[in-house]
Amino acid sequence: MENIFKETLNLDKKLYAEYFLSEDTLMENAGTGVSNYIKKKFPKGKKIVVLSGSGNNGADGIVVARQLYGDYNVKLYLSAPPKSELARLQMKRALAVGVDRIYKLEDGDIIVDALFGAGFKLPANEKTLGLFRDINKLNGYKIAIDIPSGLDENGNSSGEAVKCDHTVVMGAKKISLFSDEAKDLIGTVEVVDLGVSKKIYGNSRKFFTLEKSDLKLPHRTQKGTHKGDYGHVAILSGDKEGASTLSSLASQNFGSGLNTLVSRIKRDIPYEIMQSRDVPKNSAVIVAGMGLGNIGIEHFKNTLLTSSLPLVLDADILHDKIIFEILNKRPDNLILTPHPKEFVSVLQTAMGITISVSDVIKRRVELVTAFSEKYPNSVLFLKGANRIIGQNGKIYIDTFGSQNLAKGGSGDVLAGMIGALVAQHYSLLDTTISASLAHSFASQNYKGNSFSFTPMKLIEELSNL
Known part of the structure; x- marks a missing residue:
């Protein structure tokens, strides 16, 4: 750094x-x-x-x-x-x-x-x-x-x-x-x-830019292991199952041992992903929000409020008032990954700050710092051309992201990658830093035209890091 x-x-x-x-x-x-x-x-x-x-x-x-x-x-x-x-x-x-x-x-x-x-x-x-x-x-x-x-x-x-x-x-x-x-x-x-x-x-003891050396990939160096050693990621699925499916595939391609899509109805998903109506008992982390919708949030509300597992929260759930209940009932073991519009909702709900998207973009570091000081044991990842990561008043900036990532589904992939590293026993901050850098470098490494980069190609690039 x-x-x-x-x-x-x-x-x-x-x-x-x-x-x-x-x-x-x-x-x-x-x-x-x-x-x-x-x-x-x-x-x-x-x-x-x-x-x-x-x-x-x-x-x-x-x-x-x-x-x-x-x-x-x-x-x-x-x-x-x-x-x-x-x-x-x-x-x-x-x-x-x-x-x-x-x-x-x-x-x-x-x-x-x-x-x-x-x-x-x-x-x-x-x-x-x-x-x-x-x-x-x-x-x-x-x-x-x-x-x-x-x-x-x-x-x-x-x-x-x-x-x-x-x-x-x-x-x-x-x-x-x-x-x-x-x-x-x-x-x-x-x-x-x-x-x-x-x-x-x-x-400086407060502001840092990330370097390539800060990326810690989940290489498997020990031979005598099994899938359970690499964690079980539970991904909540709702109205738009494509988003949660992308997250699950990303998690699997970033080292998690097991992945389960948790849904109230049976989904037609890739055969390598397991399905369940409930969060498996051996889960190491819950990833939620991607395509979840209002019905999905209501269905899983009790799970989100009562589970002691680490939570990775993205997309739809960040617009819902449940985020205030989660932050105040269980502020530890949380990673939030909003884009600026979602952060507007989080700031309003969790901190009573009314602000426009344009002002969030102009005041990114200031606002992430304020959030991280109020919720010091959570990690906040604010998406953008440069990604801002905040915890306990300290700010870490990933400058390596590229315009290739400006496409729907890229954030779903990131959420799955974060879940994978949490399941593999990374700290919340190390998880977010390494997932962000891997996400950035995977986008940079793509050899095709920038406009042709898709979430599936992003997932494929993870194997080339």
């Missing part, structure tokens, strides 16, 4: 106070990080247009212009005059070496976005939005310093932001880089040190 932060201003202040590094030194190091990236990727002589604003992010850009001048054809565009004393000094230095200032946007081989940075405030005015639109029409390779201009501290915009190919982050990654909107704007990301190592710079 990698530490990320809500903001890094206080971390920068720590460098000044504890390690005697000046703001000028940090600015030079920031500029050097961007300049080194350009030197490695582009040959000398290429045209570089640096777009700088009036603040310290703009000053970082001015440093880059000065450092690259002479080896590259550097042009400096200022959206506003430098405000701080240090920014004005950087401008004085750049002009002294001969950097050419321009007064209209020009295209180049490389465009460096140093207009606003992480301190950008919404809403943006029309003039600023127009500038972003004009920049996006430029053909050059776009590099953002710290964050693409137009995104605020939560990674949201006023409808326009600079779309970059690469983002060079100063010191440490920030949460703003991992909003759904930011995913299509940041390009590739790298972090540059500001004068001390990442370990010294800061150690």
Whole structure:
């Protein structure tokens, strides 16, 4: 896992106070990080247009212009005059070496976005939005310093932001880089040190991004075992049995030893899945909600409220008021997997928060954190372009999901995978992390066209992880 932060201003202040590094030194190091990236990727002589604003992010850009001048054809565009004393000094230095200032946007081989940075405030005015639109029409390779201009501290915009190919982050990654909107704007990301190592710079205890090494697949290494050693997953089936069938097939393909579809009526399902009217006594986990419907929820209400087994709750059940009873009667051993619309219902029912889907998307980390602090022993998995996992006030972000997963049934598959790992004795948090990563990597590994990816193909890809 990698530490990320809500903001890094206080971390920068720590460098000044504890390690005697000046703001000028940090600015030079920031500029050097961007300049080194350009030197490695582009040959000398290429045209570089640096777009700088009036603040310290703009000053970082001015440093880059000065450092690259002479080896590259550097042009400096200022959206506003430098405000701080240090920014004005950087401008004085750049002009002294001969950097050419321009007064209209020009295209180049490389465009460096140093207009606003992480301190950008919404809403943006029309003039600023127009500038972003004009920049996006430029053909050059776009590099953002710290964050693409137009995104605020939560990674949201006023409808326009600079779309970059690469983002060079100063010191440490920030949460703003991992909003759904930011995913299509940041390009590739790298972090540059500001004068001390990442370990010294800061150690977050609350926010993390997941890495490939966090995936723990349920490999079978012990030979003397039987199906019971890998757990029995009970999946409640309702009005739309296709959803629960997908979950059961996913569970089976992700290592569970036994799978039973629990239904009030007999279903025509694949022969490898067992059926029962009641939850089998040797079940290790109950997975519920996928296609369950109101009748199914009512039918299984007593089971859901009285069972001591871990529950994986998805889809229909998250819209029902029973979720409040479950959370308050048995808040432990729960994993909830809502998409934003379902999370709207959960927040209203469980926490009395009335909110729109669009606001949930804009405030994903904040709201998952609040839920996980109220229900610290449950795990919440909020679906999206970047998946947000919360438990006990800590946030884990899976950035590996792809657009292939934007198809009905993908969530049903995930619910079954989660059930499989719970049955195989993973902790609730480890279950959710590994199921999320496996789900993401399976979607990435698909070799066909993105539009042709289906839930069954997703299940098949699990065997290739």
